[in-house]
Amino acid sequence: MSVFNHEEFSGHEQVVFVSDQSSGLKAIIALHDTTLGIAAGGIRMRAYEDSEQALADVLRLSRGMTYKSALAGLPLGGGKTVVIGDPATAKTPELLEALGKAIDSLGGRYSAGEDVGMGDEDMEVIARQTSYVARGEAADTAPDTAKGVYLAMQTAVRNKLSRDTMAGVQVAIQGMGKVAFHLAELLVNDGAKVVATDIDQAVLDRAVTELGVETVSPEEITYLDVDVFAPCALGAILNNESIPQIQASIICGAANNQLAKPEHDQLLREHDILFMPDYAINAGGIISGACRFAGLDDATREAMLAKISTTSQQIIDLADEQNIGTQLAADQLAEQIITAAK
Template identity: 45%
Template sequence: MAALWDYPDFDDHEGVHLFRDRAAGLTAIVAIHSTALGPAAGGTRFWHYADGEDALTDALRLSRGMSFKNAMAGLPMGGGKGVVLADPARTKTPALLAAFGRAIDSLGGRYVTAEDVGMSDADMVAISAETRHVAGLPVGQGAAGGDPGPLTALGVFLGLKAAVRRGLKRDDLAGVHVAIQGVGSVGGGLARRLAAEGARLTIADVDAGRAHALAAELGGTAVDKADILRVEAEVVSPCALGAILDAETIATLNAPIVAGGANNQLATPEDGTRLQARGILYAPDYVINAGGIINVGLEYLGQGDRAEVEARIAQIPGRLDQIWDESAATGDPAALVADRIAMRLIGRG
């Protein structure tokens, strides 16, 4: 096993913390990439991994992405990520959540957690019994906070519309064909917003029943999850797990735009160049999907209400246009341009 700092995705992380509580059934990683702008914020992923190295790689990649996401969103927060390694049955107990809350609290506020894949607002409530360094808690009407998924979906929707304006020269979505990979909280919310504006949908999900049910509800088409990235469409929208855009999948894309809510969509930095070489307009994931962290970040900081959250999410299209303008002017891939801007913002440029 390679030393931590020899991992390809280790990027001078400030800290990588491993936690084990056998009695509670907890094995977890908290990766802190940067606290240059403030406490490292990023949700916790509850997932069953094939091995521990996959979990560590995920934590490293996701925490770096959160540094960039929070910086680009204008939040005074750094980047971190929690990963709880689930058993094959994804057993989640009160004791496990309490142990993870204590682990977070032991970091003294350097890391702030919230929901991610496999975690709910009810889980955040359980964790909050052990630490105050948690967001995404249930809130009253009109307040910032709560489940970040619908706000992530809003930002992706606005960013996708900006991509359609840029790539297709269209101001409306009527008849625009969007292929969505993953229709959980974010992808499902996006699908409903797109359908309301007349988009034509093809969807897939690891839960085929969920995909077919949503397709029936919205008048779309469901396909097998193995086929969704090859669907001929105007937009491919990855809204599941990351690292799905690589040399093989990019070569078979049948859409001129990629704009979706998944984190870390590019398997390697070179894949941004591959997208550009094919003439595919790419919306950098940590820019377009920042709505959720804006919501829970402002909740944790106590800065503003739901209206302020939505006003900040409305700035996402402008940030994408800035990236695409610089990409066009320099000839550099949009993904590289976004990384360069984010690195400057966190003092590493």
């Protein structure tokens, strides 16, 4: 496996391969850029097909975290951890403690939080071996992540649909986890029409009972004739096959790495679909965690969340000005911030 020649390698400062035979831990920790501050990013556990898929994921996610923090105005760099294994069957206290030791060995260059496959109880176990982990109240960032996505969606709707409110806007949400549930709640409260799906029927039933959303099968959700498609599950769903079939005018969701390849950014533009880059709009989580960790008040946190609207508008304007994809526009804005800091 060649790291330096990998297509997702982007000048990463450090990539650590972790193996612990006694617990079965196999993980990769990637620190992308620490120009602005220590690397911060969540721990993701998935049953990856192979180590190559895991490496591609951690390289892309850590780079996204660098850009996310830069655009959010946070003094943080980007990092990420992926753990190879099914969280439902392979996760044990021994494995989590071994991961905690690995994170601690980095000496504070990386601070970890929750991501897919990790919950509050898991973070408590990891914290037995390291202090460089967000847990408790600081780990519950779903409401603020959802709020950031919602603010970006409002901006996209104003630009693409020329509508000043979300009332009557049709939104299809893929995945109904913590963040997506809060997003759906914001949408429903403002009069939007929400249809959702999830592979977990219990999660979907809760959304129907408490929010009154409509439901469809996971196979249908991507291609519904709606105003906004909100991917809130796993990434790489926007590709050569899916993009030509998407009927939504806007794609704006919380999932990371929604583009299968960088070139799909321009393909979305060619299909007249306004794509809101995921790392730019789902920054509410890291804003929330950073503010709580630093002891900043709610007013400061709300002001930083509100900046996501401004950043979203800057991305749209730059993409239109240069006739480029919005992901590339977001990359350029983030790189300008990092270069200025260097």
